[in-house]
Amino acid sequence: MTGEAGNLFAALPGRRETEQITALLVNENLRIERIVSTGQASPPGFWYDQEWAEWVLLVAGSAGLLFEGEAEPRVLRPGDYLLIPAHRRHRIAWTYVDHPTVWLAVHFDDIRRA
């Protein structure tokens, strides 16, 4: 167990079509992921609507995260974190194109429905 160590910036992918998601820790109540975006955004009209809560930290790069009902995306920069409650509809409006955007996502509460 103690060996479950690594570095968030290891083996960052180059530009690709989809986000890269890597599970760093998974148990029945919790899933911690590294997500690497390289310019992706949510498809037009698409909203995430998750059964579980997600706490997200932007570690590197930059992104715009739009909550339904808000006029403009929240611009996230390194160190910014926020809580996305279950069923709080949101979408990724944009991510930085020239450099990977690295997220740490902590999914919790009812992740068994994920």
Next chain:
Amino acid sequence: MTGEAGNLFAALPGRRETEQITALLVNENLRIERIVSTGQASPPGFWYDQEWAEWVLLVAGSAGLLFEGEAEPRVLRPGDYLLIPAHRRHRIAWTYVDHPTVWLAVHFDDIRRA
């Protein structure tokens, strides 16, 4: 709930005697904290022995984390993460003195005993 947002690097303390611990998210199964070290280390002979598990990410700065039974502290640099299972005895051998060391700590499993 959606307003629970901030930046990990906001209002970093200057050098102080003790680590600064700020809870960012707390529920019954999970506690996410920002920990800022400014040169502190665990007292000589002291070992953390926690009832719950902790997943830790070093976001800025540097630190040496010693697990009992290992010959040398693991040197952690930005982006390094590791899992500390419950009851895995460990201590902080050193933290960087010239610049704050910022940790993200995710405590989970049996945190009600914390």
